Amino acid sequence: MGALIEHPAIYPFLTGKQNLALYAMTQRTCNNSRPPWGCAPTTHAKTKGHSLGMKQKPGIAIALLNHPQLVILDEPMNGLDVESTITARRLIQQYAAAGTALLISSHILNELQKVMTQVILIDHGQIIVDQPINTFNQRHQRDYRLMTTNPQLTAQLLAQSHTAYQQADATFRVKRTDILTIQDLLMAHHIYLQELTPLRPILE
Numbered sequence: 071m072g073a074l075i076e077h078p079a080i081y082p083f084l085t086g087k088q089n090l091a092l093y094a095m096t097q098r099t100c101n102n103s104r105p106p107w108g109c110a111p112t113t114h115a116k117t118k119g120h121s122l123g124m125k126q127k128p129g130i131a132i133a134l135l136n137h138p139q140l141v142i143l144d145e146p147m148n149g150l151d152v153e154s155t156i157t158a159r160r161l162i163q164q165y166a167a168a169g170t171a172l173l174i175s176s177h178i179l180n181e182l183q184k185v186m187t188q189v190i191l192i193d194h195g196q197i198i199v200d201q202p203i204n205t206f207n208q209r210h211q212r213d214y215r216l217m218t219t220n221p222q223l224t225a226q227l228l229a230q231s232h233t234a235y236q237q238a239d240a241t242f243r244v245k246r247t248d249i250l251t252i253q254d255l256l257m258a259h260h261i262y263l264q265e266l267t268p269l270r271p272i273l274e
Contacts, residue, residue, distance in 0.1 A: 072138040074146060078129025082118030086128040089117065093132045122149035130158060134165060141165065143174045147181050159185055179273040189273065207270060214249060216242040217265035218256060227255050243269070 080089045126149055133141050147155050162185045176182050189206050191199040218224045221240040228235045236243040
């Protein structure tokens with residue numbers, strides 16, 4: 071089991087690599103073909119001078135040492151820059167694909183949605199959502215983004231047919247249940263689709 075809870079459990083007078091070696095109790099962990107994140111040469115400085123994001127890196131690496139069966143991460147993306155966030159996301163996906171179970175708690179919902187397979191939302195101590203992310207996406211994916219070759223006429227036709235829509239410049243937001251009716255309507259007036267994209271729901 072590995073964990074990163076609230077703050078990285080690292081020693082400030084040691085470098086990132088030394089912290090990893092201490093937790094692993096052997097240098098071989100940092101010298102194998104697939105080292106955990108944090109074994110890079112950039113971790114030779116003592117961690118006491120590191121920023122929050124820089125401390126998160128060895129903290130996450132420690133949690134992933136020795137390829138645990140279960141990893142608990144609390145706000146793992148906290149303080150990370152864009153590149154480090156992408157790296158952390160890839161690591162989570164790699165370990166999950168290899169069979170590691172990861173329980174992640176975070177308020178950065180847009181990042182979690184990119185890696186999660188099961189979503190649990192808690193509001194005032196009550197579980198309000200507990201379902202696979204695919205089920206969540208399908209259930210809440212109700213709107214589509216629509217673009218046509220004639221936005222002005224499209225708006226007129228939608229209004230005349232009493233079809234609900236929202237317009238922003240040349241883009242329309244329509245209901246999934248109206249898609250077939252809209253396509254027939256456009257075709258009858260020789261208007262062609264340029265884009266028809268489902269709008270994915272976000273956890274926020």
